[in-house]
Amino acid sequence: MPAVGIRVVGATLTYRGDIVFRDLAVDFDPGLTSCLLGPSGVGKSSLLRMIAGLAPSGGRVMGSDGGPLAGRIAYMDQRDLLLPWLRVIDNVTLGSRLRGTRADRPAARALLERVGLQGNAADYPRTLSGGMRQRVALARTLMEDRPVVLMDEPFSALDALTRLRLQDLSAELLAGRTVVMVTHDPFEALRLADRIYVLSGRPAELGEALLIPNYPPRDPTAGGLAALHHELLDRLKAADAGSEPERRPAARRHAAGAP
Amino acid sequence: MPAVGIRVVGATLTYRGDIVFRDLAVDFDPGLTSCLLGPSGVGKSSLLRMIAGLAPSGGRVMGSDGGPLAGRIAYMDQRDLLLPWLRVIDNVTLGSRLRGTRADRPAARALLERVGLQGNAADYPRTLSGGMRQRVALARTLMEDRPVVLMDEPFSALDALTRLRLQDLSAELLAGRTVVMVTHDPFEALRLADRIYVLSGRPAELGEALLIPNYPPRDPTAGGLAALHHELLDRLKAADAGSEPERRPAARRHAAGAP
Amino acid sequence: RAETLTVMLDWFTNPDHAPLYIAQEKGYFNEQGLTVELIQPADPNDPPKLVAAGKADLAVSYQPQLYLHVEAGLPLVRVATLVATPLNALVVLADGPIKTLADLRGGTIGYSVGGFEDALLRTMLTRHGLALTDVTLVNVNFSLSPSLLSGQVDAVIGAFRNFELNQMDLAGRPGRAFFVEEEGVPSYDELIIVAQRERVTDPRLRAFVDALEKGVQFLVNHPDESWELFVAGRPELDDELNRRAWAATLPRFALRPAALDGARYARFAAFLADQGMIAAAMEVSTYAVELPWSTER
Amino acid sequence: MRRLGFLLTFAGIVAAWQGLVSVTGVAPYILPGPLAVGRALVLHAGALLGHAATTAAEIALGLGLGTGLGFASAVAIGYLRPARRWLMPLLVVSQAVPVFAIAPLLVLWLGYGMVSKVAMATLIIYFPIATSFIDGLRRTEPGWLDLARTMTAGRPGAAWACFRHIRIHAGLPALASGVRLGAAIAPIGAIIGEWVGSNAGLGYLMLHANARMKVDLMFAALAVLAVLAVALFVAVDATCRRLLHWLPEGLPTEARTDWEEQR
Amino acid sequence: MRRLGFLLTFAGIVAAWQGLVSVTGVAPYILPGPLAVGRALVLHAGALLGHAATTAAEIALGLGLGTGLGFASAVAIGYLRPARRWLMPLLVVSQAVPVFAIAPLLVLWLGYGMVSKVAMATLIIYFPIATSFIDGLRRTEPGWLDLARTMTAGRPGAAWACFRHIRIHAGLPALASGVRLGAAIAPIGAIIGEWVGSNAGLGYLMLHANARMKVDLMFAALAVLAVLAVALFVAVDATCRRLLHWLPEGLPTEARTDWEEQR
Numbered sequence A, B: 001m002p003a004v005g006i007r008v009v010g011a012t013l014t015y016r017g018d019i020v021f022r023d024l025a026v027d028f029d030p031g032l033t034s035c036l037l038g039p040s041g042v043g044k045s046s047l048l049r050m051i052a053g054l055a056p057s058g059g060r061v062m063g064s065d066g067g068p069l070a071g072r073i074a075y076m077d078q079r080d081l082l083l084p085w086l087r088v089i090d091n092v093t094l095g096s097r098l099r100g101t102r103a104d105r106p107a108a109r110a111l112l113e114r115v116g117l118q119g120n121a122a123d124y125p126r127t128l129s130g131g132m133r134q135r136v137a138l139a140r141t142l143m144e145d146r147p148v149v150l151m152d153e154p155f156s157a158l159d160a161l162t163r164l165r166l167q168d169l170s171a172e173l174l175a176g177r178t179v180v181m182v183t184h185d186p187f188e189a190l191r192l193a194d195r196i197y198v199l200s201g202r203p204a205e206l207g208e209a210l211l212i213p214n215y216p217p218r219d220p221t222a223g224g225l226a227a228l229h230h231e232l233l234d235r236l237k238a239a240d241a242g243s244e245p246e247r248r249p250a251a252r253r254h255a256a257g258a259p
Numbered sequence C: 001r002a003e004t005l006t007v008m009l010d011w012f013t014n015p016d017h018a019p020l021y022i023a024q025e026k027g028y029f030n031e032q033g034l035t036v037e038l039i040q041p042a043d044p045n046d047p048p049k050l051v052a053a054g055k056a057d058l059a060v061s062y063q064p065q066l067y068l069h070v071e072a073g074l075p076l077v078r079v080a081t082l083v084a085t086p087l088n089a090l091v092v093l094a095d096g097p098i099k100t101l102a103d104l105r106g107g108t109i110g111y112s113v114g115g116f117e118d119a120l121l122r123t124m125l126t127r128h129g130l131a132l133t134d135v136t137l138v139n140v141n142f143s144l145s146p147s148l149l150s151g152q153v154d155a156v157i158g159a160f161r162n163f164e165l166n167q168m169d170l171a172g173r174p175g176r177a178f179f180v181e182e183e184g185v186p187s188y189d190e191l192i193i194v195a196q197r198e199r200v201t202d203p204r205l206r207a208f209v210d211a212l213e214k215g216v217q218f219l220v221n222h223p224d225e226s227w228e229l230f231v232a233g234r235p236e237l238d239d240e241l242n243r244r245a246w247a248a249t250l251p252r253f254a255l256r257p258a259a260l261d262g263a264r265y266a267r268f269a270a271f272l273a274d275q276g277m278i279a280a281a282m283e284v285s286t287y288a289v290e291l292p293w294s295t296e297r
Numbered sequence D, E: 001m002r003r004l005g006f007l008l009t010f011a012g013i014v015a016a017w018q019g020l021v022s023v024t025g026v027a028p029y030i031l032p033g034p035l036a037v038g039r040a041l042v043l044h045a046g047a048l049l050g051h052a053a054t055t056a057a058e059i060a061l062g063l064g065l066g067t068g069l070g071f072a073s074a075v076a077i078g079y080l081r082p083a084r085r086w087l088m089p090l091l092v093v094s095q096a097v098p099v100f101a102i103a104p105l106l107v108l109w110l111g112y113g114m115v116s117k118v119a120m121a122t123l124i125i126y127f128p129i130a131t132s133f134i135d136g137l138r139r140t141e142p143g144w145l146d147l148a149r150t151m152t153a154g155r156p157g158a159a160w161a162c163f164r165h166i167r168i169h170a171g172l173p174a175l176a177s178g179v180r181l182g183a184a185i186a187p188i189g190a191i192i193g194e195w196v197g198s199n200a201g202l203g204y205l206m207l208h209a210n211a212r213m214k215v216d217l218m219f220a221a222l223a224v225l226a227v228l229a230v231a232l233f234v235a236v237d238a239t240c241r242r243l244l245h246w247l248p249e250g251l252p253t254e255a256r257t258d259w260e261e262q263r
């Protein structure tokens, strides 16, 4: 499976006169993990959906090899989107069911074990907690085994330790693939990303990528990353200030206390 | 509005033979903010639902004054639960609509402005991003103006800076009320809580409360909190180790890198 | 080898169909080398259509309707008569305010859509100085007696004298009948049997009518035994109303089913044409025949 | 464009009808061809329109009443436990009762006027509407109810407030399904009502035409009824969709074309 | 406990009926009392059972076929754009056609046997099933479809796979509503089917009894039909719920009692 990057050219997205993107261009390098940060509602999910072919791009979205991305993408939505009529194990193997191929159940079970749900394979989604549902959705995405993986806040409902474990798991299983991950956690971005992008403004623009050295997963508290951490926080603050100037209430003074 | 605490005695909850709580007892002190942490699936949401009267308690749930809590609680679910047929502003004022009282729309608009959604009052929920939906749900909870407020991961879908602002907003508006908040972010807990509880094990047990000095919101990186931070991380690690011993895969070695 | 003939009744089995059932039960059809299948429709308008379309061999229908059918282009001819007098009557409550038809002015008359109740009523009312516009007509479908008994209408037309009168009697509210043929309507055959026009030379039809004649003969000769035969395999028919209707119908069956009174048919055609129900009276031979006797069996 | 599509569909149906008549060679007194029916339509246009107006009024009233009654029964059954026990079996039985069985009763109580026809149409329409809505009420997202429960807990009328503001709204899409269905069967309801007793309406006209072997007129009346039925259905469908604009809806291939409006 | 409730309901209905008869003083040839009907039930038990068996067979076949056809039409209409244009208006029109207009056609093509009756019953049952299911297919959570689209993108048959594995499952609750409704109207479907021409079945018996003003026998047949209808409805309802166990369902006051099973 050769790595394939993502090329977006001239992406334009309008919701009832509200311009989310105008002429956005970005390349996500093959085989690397890119993290996407930015204020809530700026357009991160929309960009991911555009790449996945779920929203109209207005321009062109293609692989770095010039071919279409359709069929080469695994997509994890911001919501878990588990199918209520399927057991956990069947939700995890949904892809092969849809494609009419034989489901690799042992692999699915192994994956469920690695996300800590070995006991829940036969449960229906409605009996799971929020974090457990998200872990099932993660397992389903990892089962897809595609060269391009798009993940929209994949760890948002998990406690800190489970989150670390699953970050590691993702890094391990997705090594060598082109990953675009939306996250709100700068530590997570520093831990997993090769490139970090901050999306800001309306229409939204992507700042220059922040290049992170070494292979993920990293220890974000390690010395070398401190400068990058500061740089990232600065960019986020700039994005926050730039995105919707009128929406800053009295609470601003606390922003300085960011971790 | 005098502050009223929460007293849970002998709480027992079983899902098809799976014992989530057995004989759990806890007091949440009046007027204080308690944060609840613990591994995914341990029972945090269930405890909150029990207090809200949405799950059978098996034992007794009451106010610290001995009275019932019904009618004195504002509850924010882990999901946003926005009603798709109501505009944002009407979702925020849902409480008064349900109670047949006049909605205080100016207050709702002010609150929407403070959560950064002043431009979206007339939108329908389906046009909002995940984080925007969560902010509407938060505004709806804050509109309720109740002495006891239960919040289940209220900021999980927000970017770091918006999150800080809304933490401050909540701390400001909920000062003097009894708040129980589920969170996965130790910083958030240290920033907002007067008491931190870690829920662990099956049946789940609540460890002793970690008492946090000073009034929230705090800067969790401030010197005095470092020891408490370490203590909290230790407890979380213990909870993680204790909760489901068989579910730890190879990724364990990274756990040490927790922020 | 027995040949099957499909015969559609005009409606659910009732004493009006007695000759057919007696011929069937006594084996007269079989004697003629026929196997007859009697089919009950729920809508009296269907059997002529189905015979015309070749889906059934014979159908029980009504002489007045025959003219409408033929005019509409259905290739049908009458080949036999089952009931040789009108059964239709205008019925009112015996203890009601209507003593003569003249009392109907301003009243409501219920009918079960038969197709020519306007013509009948117009004729009957005209003799009493009334026009159709002096009464209100309302379609009551199959609820003739109930609508009369419940006082929803003042009279009903389309009631069968052998039937509705007994029915009302049994319900404890006897009726009074005004017989159509006594009120200016030319007499006609209530129930006839029709076949497709091209089939009149089919020897099976004559064989069928011959068997029918034997059925009628047995019926009038042995009314009680016939009743037993009629209800033997049909317990749902065995009740007081049918018993009475049976007796009331006996004198009205055509004793010579095949016989055709051509002038009588022409007279009724003229009546209908006069009433504007048909454009013009057609030649009798085009819609009614006496089946030829055939030697070839 | 859409009007063209409509015309095309119509032309297609007429062509299929003509084809059926030609191929099966069915006699015109059983199924007349479109030409004969068209002729009858023109010839009897006045009468057809008059009777159509009567039937349309019955349909409209029946649909209105049926919807109202169905809504009310569903609310009663959904909200009141005893109503569930008593009303539900009654409703089911009411569906199994053939008209002719209760026609005398209907007529006895309501007379031969429009009322009995409207009653008949109402009776037929109302069950689909009631049960669809009940199903909708049953399937309300439990989370919304939980939320509403905490907001109203401890107040008198809390259960009703949750029912009224959450369940009823959440059930509206299902109600719309029921009303749409009701719109489709309302015409037959009116026709059956006219069959029981009438002196006007398309059903009355059809009975008469049938008895007089004016099959082309009967089918002309049927055609008018069909147009009425489709028009009603389209109108009700459009209204329901407009009212439920918040509902994500769509079928394959539609989705791709209207990004702007959808979701 | 539940059986007792059943009996109570039944007794209540009979009592209400007797009350109605006593209070309105309606003549027995219009609405007989329960006693007279009970007598007729006993007297004609054999005939009633025989005819009931015929009708039950028609109902079962009609419901089975109607469900199958409704399912298939809904899938066709939901999946194929052209089917939407052509089939849907046809379906709506099919509902507006009174039996007596097409009975000769049915007999011509299908004969007098059970086939034409089952066809008629099927026609009546199938529309509610088809439109309910279509509505269910329309209202599939768009997120699920998006997910499925990314999983199948670029493959032949992707659209069908999404339709089959996502939409159809997501539409099953709505289908269940339709089938439940179909079960409630199946008896009348069979009765109307018997209108096409028959010599057996409860509908035949009722028409027959009606024409003879044997109103007690007619109502006895009606009672048998009602029992059949309720039994069928209850059975179908239970089956649908079992099959859709994953669906959160419930009505007020139920929710409080069965925490363990629910949600």
Ligand SMILES: Nc1ncnc2c1ncn2[C@@H]1O[C@H](COP(=O)(O)OP(=O)(O)OP(=O)(O)O)[C@@H](O)[C@H]1O
Residues within 6 Å of the ligand: A126, A127, A128, A129, A130, A131, A132, A157, A159, B015, B016, B020, B038, B039, B040, B041, B042, B043, B044, B045, B046, B047, B078, E262, E263
């Ligand atoms: N309806 C249900 N049926 C069966 N089991 C359930 C049900 N609801 C919750 N559970 C179980 O109860 C346990 C606690 O769930 P709960 O939602 O309280 O977890 P949580 O601590 O909030 O987790 P998270 O952090 O993932 O939200 C889980 O193991 C879950 O599987």
Ligand SMILES: Nc1ncnc2c1ncn2[C@@H]1O[C@H](COP(=O)(O)OP(=O)(O)OP(=O)(O)O)[C@@H](O)[C@H]1O
Residues within 6 Å of the ligand: A015, A016, A020, A038, A039, A040, A041, A042, A043, A044, A045, A046, A047, A078, B126, B127, B128, B129, B130, B131, B132, B157, B158, B159, D262, D263
């Ligand atoms: N269907 C829609 N109709 C109208 N506006 C929409 C629609 N979907 C998204 N938007 C708008 O597009 C913008 C971007 O939304 P998007 O979901 O991409 O944000 P996001 O960056 O993912 O935010 P979050 O961090 O809160 O998830 C938002 O302002 C939102 O209101």
Ligand SMILES: [Mg+2]
Residues within 6 Å of the ligand: A044, A045, A046, A078, A152, B129, B130, B131
């Ligand atoms: Mg998003």
Ligand SMILES: [Mg+2]
Residues within 6 Å of the ligand: A129, A130, A131, B044, B045, B046, B078, B152
């Ligand atoms: Mg939870």
